[in-house]
Amino acid sequence: MEIGPQQPFLTTKLDEFIAWAQKSAIWPMTMGLACCAIEMMSIVSPRYDTSRFGAEVFRSSPRQADLMIISGRVANKMIPILKQLYAQMPDPKYVISMGACASSGGVFDNYAIVPCDHFLPVDVYVPGCPPSPDALIYALMQLRREIEAGGKSKVLARNA
Amino acid sequence: MPEIPGEGVGQARPPHYERRSTAALTAQLRSVVGEHLLDASSQSDMDEVALRPGGLIAAAAALRAAGFALLLDIGVTDHHPLTPRFEVSYHFLKIVVGGSSKLDPHSPGRFRLRVFPDDADPRVPSLTGAWPNADWAEREAYDMFGIQFDGHPGLRRILMPDDWKGFPLRKDYPLRGFDRRFVPGGRLGAVPPLKES
């Protein structure tokens, strides 16, 4: 919405408003693969409570989700499923690779496990096996900073 | 509660529950299996009989008649480079299925059958007819080791993708596999060889 080059104040404020709205309601998809999924479920539990950040609404349908948290090891059979789910998510969409197995294969250096950045663009990597729910919430915070900065911050892996 | 002589918590050893009531059974199995028998022995955890695939159905039926109604597990071990290479192990649990379905917890026993099929073309008769829970276990044995189960209603891969080549748990299949699937060339390049340790 362009008012005119002599009035950029309104568009900046609108952008800020949109960024604030987006970062305050990042809805993850229920994408629980393995052990990390249990820690992912724990962030909704009363102790860690991502409801404070607007992110407790886990949508089962990728069509309604903003964030795909790859929580767990990715086996060969699961790869086409993940690619299809990612494709089904509407823009803007983000991917958090949670845990050592999703990020790099983790403890499993074998034929069966593939790191998720081999086939998906990842925004935040979370180390840990499994990462504590605090670590996942920190990753969510990083993502919020990124959204707030309009994709131009140096916080995330994609932009560094 | 069984009496534990002397000692404190955590120190006592229970009587040999596993070994009860299976000594006579081993002798019966020897005769049932006949010329397919390779060995019969008493291990520290349970008695076992090693046999060729031809004697499997008869041995399993004899075990069932003796009260070993629960097929616990079908597993495969690859002893490569020894021969015979494949050992298909069947573990049975003795559970009495009576009219009241009550089980005496102090009388169960376990038994193991070790079947050694051919190295080049490993074929074993399927137990799915009489034991419904053999279905998936046999599919997994096929998927991981390439053992063919004659008479299985639908022997196809269960854990690996349907078009996977090779049998991953065999000893001559490398740990890292042959290629990084779904990544042309691989993000890290070709699979580096595993350092021998």
Place this chain on the structure above:
Amino acid sequence: MSAPTGLKPFENDPDVTLAAADERDTLIISMGPQHPSTHGVLQVMLRLDGETVLTAEPEIGYLHTGIEKQAENLMWQQAVTVVDRADYLAPLSNSLCYVLAAERLLGITDEIPARANVLRVMFAELTRIASHLVWLGTHAMDLGAQSIFMYAFEMRERILDIMEFVTGARMHQSWFRIGGLAIDVPAGFLDKIGAFVDAFPERLRDMRAILEQNIIIKDRLIGVGKMSAEEAIAWGLTGPSLRASGVNYDVRKAFPYSGYEAYEFDVPTHSGGDCYARFVVRLNEMHEAWRIVKQTAERFPGGPVVIDDRKIVPPPKTEIQHSMEALIHHFKLVSAGFNVPEGHIYQAVESPRGELGMYVTSAGGNKPWRVRWRPASFYNLQALKHLAPGNLIADVVALIGSLDPVFGEVDR
């Protein structure tokens, strides 16, 4: 409402007229592998006639990790770390089974100190409670009781706090080691256990009060997925699913390990055989596990937590600083590990899912030759093929929850 007897519900209902369904009227739906209620990556290919399931074929393998192959390439003590990650809701069960098997092959089962055995039992039972709390939270949430998820997970956090306090990790502790435990418990441990033991029964009572006689839970679970004892045995079920059909088989009573025969606990069974029976059995099991934890906290012996064999267990760090021999032992153990005599053994433990067994083969080397899992969830889940047909599609969700599969164990 009771499950339909044939494949058509409302068959004898005079108010409903059904048209005959032929093959063209059936619908094939893939439930999963991404689904909120499949408790993991499970794909169930359902053939439906309206809402009734005609056939259900579970497709697994979406989490196949090659744990068995990975364990063959790690030293005996190192393999404890990958073994933990199979049944990820009850990691210490997996390592207990593996560690007991390796100790039997080594022949050192009798030498494990009393303190180590008591701690093993205590933590195995705490793991059982934690696993059942996850089961309860997710199963009740699938049936609609979302607040139970919060209660259960909050209680589980207290158990994970204890785990973190002692072992340093919330999940995948890798604390049970061949020869005993990795480290001893810190000071203040008994107070924490005491606090948990005091707090748990009331919370369990609260959750049971909400659920056990709840009309919705009863409507959803009674009569669904009924399994007679013969069927349960034919399908190789073990654990709570088998005990809910009236078969009183518990590995802790039948083939005791780690001193379980010295504790007083009952094995809950139920004759119903349906989902409600499995529900009640697991609730009762939590109470029994709590009883065992209480007993272990009361009889807490002193002493070491590892066996006194430097060929298997590294010496304490303080000794390494002034003893050349201790230094060499430590070096050898870390670089090359220890050799386990040739042989094979089947060791089973009662995991929260049932009989978790491992058929471990050693070729005499410093790495396991083969660690074959007897995965309890694999065989429990297979029964879904038999249980689902004839039920409604919503019952499939209840069935999966009541069989309580963990896909790390199913797929390994």
